Amino acid sequence: GIQVEQSPPDLILQEGANSTLRCNFSDSVNNLQWFHQNPWGQLINLFYIPSGTKQNGRLSATTVATERYSLLYISSSQTTDSGVYFCAVGGGTASKLTFGTGTRLQVTL
Amino acid sequence: DTAVSQTPKYLVTQMGNDKSIKCEQNLGHDTMYWYKQDSKKFLKIMFSYNNKELIINETVPNRFSPKSPDKAHLNLHINSLELGDSAVYFCASRETGYQYFGPGTRLLVL
Numbered sequence: 001g002i003q004v005e006q007s008p009p010d011l012i013l014q015e016g017a018n019s020t021l022r023c024n025f026s027d028s029v030n031n032l033q034w035f036h037q038n039p040w041g042q043l044i045n046l047f048y049i050p051s052g053t054k055q056n057g058r059l060s061a062t063t064v065a066t067e068r069y070s071l072l073y074i075s076s077s078q079t080t081d082s083g084v085y086f087c088a089v090g091g092g093t094a095s096k097l098t099f100g101t102g103t104r105l106q107v108t109l
Numbered sequence: 110d111t112a113v114s115q116t117p118k119y120l121v122t123q124m125g126n127d128k129s130i131k132c133e134q135n136l137g138h139d140t141m142y143w144y145k146q147d148s149k150k151f152l153k154i155m156f157s158y159n160n161k162e163l164i165i166n167e168t169v170p171n172r173f174s175p176k177s178p179d180k181a182h183l184n185l186h187i188n189s190l191e192l193g194d195s196a197v198y199f200c201a202s203r204e205t206g207y208q209y210f211g212p213g214t215r216l217l218v219l
Contacts, residue, residue: 031206037150041197043210050206084150088208095140096165097208099152 002027006087006100013077013107021072021103023087031090032063033097034072038083046072046085077107112136113211115200121217122190130185130214132200140164140203141183143175145196146213152199158183190218 003026013019023032034046047054047061049070054061058077063070074081084104088097113134122128134141142165143155156175157165163175172188187194195218200211 033208035210041213041215043199043213045207045209048207086152088152090206095203096142096154096157096167097144098154102150 002029002089002091002098004087004089004098004100006085006103008103009101010104011106013105015078015107015109017077017107018073018075019077019105021074021085021087021105023070023072023089023100025068025070025087025089027068027091029065029068029089029091031088031095031097032070033088034061034070035086035088036081036083037086037102043086074105077105079107079109081105082107113200113202113209115198115211115214117214118212119215119217121219123219124190124192126190127186127188128190128216129187130198130200130216132183132185132211134181134200134202134209134211136202136204136209137181138202138204138209139180141177141180142201142203142208143183143185144199144201144210146199147196155198156183156185187216192218194218 005024036044051065060073084102087100142157158177161177197213201208
């Protein structure tokens with residue numbers, strides 16, 4: 001099956017800093033989503049981005065499908081950005097998502 | 110107007126018991142899923158149904174049995190619960206590409 005690696009595994013930022021999270025995957029995909037799992041455990045959809053670039057407020061994401069990676073940019077980080085960020089990919093017709101192991105982000109004052 | 114809902118949110122039970130978790134989506138999607146998140150936060154697919162038909166069945170013990178009475182509902186029944194079943198179980202539904210997740214059910218087996 002598809003392998004998904006995320007880096008870094010852990011990240012501590014001061015409020016206001018910018019960061020880039022990376023997701024590498026081992027095979028062609030037709031689905032890629034970024035999620036934020038907040039401290040209460042909710043999985044929040046950030047982006048559906050199997051290719052190209054999207055922006056939503058302080059967050060943006062880019063997927064280069066031919067090179068099998070995706071990047072999530074967080075600008076001007078806030079304490080509410082803390083939590084775990086997951087990349088999940090899907091390929092073929094089965095439509096299941098394979099999740100990476102996540103990047104745990106802590107934003108401090 | 111919850112899109113994907115699960116009940117219960119928390120479930121604490123003894124080893125050996127049988128329990129069910131229910132999931133409902135009001136998005137009109139045809140495809141629904143169960144995922145399991147373990148204590149290390151790793152998320153893994155368990156099952157998927159498309160219009161009440163099972164289409165994905167990962168390597169899951171047969172103590173776990175999903176049931177889809179209609180395309181808006183996907184329930185998960187677990188027999189003879191074991192300590193290792195303690196986890197958070199997420200239900201999801203899908204439109205083209207995009208999967209929407211429920212709030213999760215935190216199961217603790219004592």
